[in-house]
Amino acid sequence: MERTRLVFSGSGGQGVITAAIILANAAVLFENKNAIQSQSYGAAARGGATRTDIIIDDSEIFFPKVIQPNILVSLTQESYNKFAPIIRPGGLLLVDSKYVDIQKKVDAKHITLPMFDTVMKEIGKPLVFNICMLGALIGISNLIKPVSILKVLETTIPEDFMAMNKKALELGIEMGRKKRY
């Protein structure tokens, strides 16, 4: 596979870092790939633009940070404004329709999906917004198999919350698949 460099960005508490860890975990434990996940530490954990970097590849990864992401996910306007300029030309930009208003064109495929609104409508709890985003991402890109993500969820999420997470993942995948390009 080609080296995939991702940046997930949003606001502290939205679960972008958790989503990144789940994705990288799935790649390493269930798809026999190499992955590295890192994140910005600091005041971002209490609101403000938070960012996490993920690199997935078949070969060994040395420099662990992402400079130009192939895939940028932004779940807030602030993080979109901050990180949209660093996207790799020809990359993928995924944003949430409730939180982000696309303001200027960058050389990337823009996809806006109503992830937050769908989660609130179908599940009613914002808790699984990040899992829906993860579903949308793998629906669009085929980066990781849904079953691998599910296996990670099964080992990290309490049983009572599993159904909700699975539903959110499926909703995301369904939305994402329609936007596959």
Place this chain on the structure above:
Amino acid sequence: MKDNNIKFIQGNEACVEGAIYAGIDFFAGYPITPSTEIMEHLAYRLPQKGGKFIQMEDEIASMGAIIGASLTGNKVMTATSGPGFSLKQEALGYACMAEIPCVIANVQRGGPSTGNPTHVSQGDVNQVRWGTHGDHAIIALTASNHQDVFKITVEAFNMAETYRTPVVILLDEVIGHMREKLVIPKPGEIPVVARLRTSVKKGVDYHPYLPREDGRLPMSDFGAAHKYNVTGLFHDMWGFPNNDPRVVSELLRHLVDKIENNVNEINMYKEYWLDDAEYILISYGSSARSAIHLAKNRRARGIKIGVLELQTLWPFPSEMVREKCVNAKSVIVVEMNMGQIITQVKNAVDNPRNVFLANRIDGELISPTDIKSILRMIQGKGV
């Protein structure tokens, strides 16, 4: 997956798994970013194997607690970052003098003082060497990936026991916090050195500071079979204070020689494409990842460049560095400080004028592009 030996974890957790593999019995610490996860995970992992974990009132007390616990026969460790490591220096010197095996992990952040808590730095390299006062020797190990963090942690415990000395594991924020794969080695895959205990029976005179023929000092669990004294003062073979010039000179030489005479046994390093390298990058810790990334990239373009990754920083492996660099046109030391290991490299190589520094000190991980700029300058190509 629960029993699986493949993990996707932070570097700090890899250090914990290494400590568990090495047989840690006791941990005392005080939380500080970016080392806190070591403490957090040991609080969970140690009781699982019957070990003891305690959060002390501060870093000084933590160091005192592990020294005491080690004397009673336990394998011990503490973890901290720069500000806490400064506080530990007095007791660290005591452990050097009293020859008490212990492991101290320092996950570096920006300094001096409270500095830049959540960002990376490699500014404590010289503090590790000379942070505590007086002539002494110290062992410090570092690594650039989780598999190696695991390995050097096991070796740190081994060396602490073998040489009866404090050993510092010098990580940095990037390695400590980033997540990557770790495959836990099977039991026995990495040898584990057990505490060397005296064969002297109870009631028979035991000399805690009388070396065997091979130079090692068998220990007796404090408070068990034998009564003996432990002090930070210069001491005789019974452990009692003594300032006889002959005793002082012999002990100090012993403390330094037991480590400096074993540089080759203690030295751990990795090399990449060094055989025909005209340009050699010398690095360690997270900055070595950027150095390897750049070298791999430049090799693909036909430039004869290689990387010497140091894992043992102290005692500094001068002879090995000299030999590896003997045919190099230029040597670039890649580190995230104002130039600490470069001083050692300049002292080691035949031609110190060909040694250059590629550094970054703003709290961001040095990038392959940063190193490339320095390389181009040296090649006379401009940036």
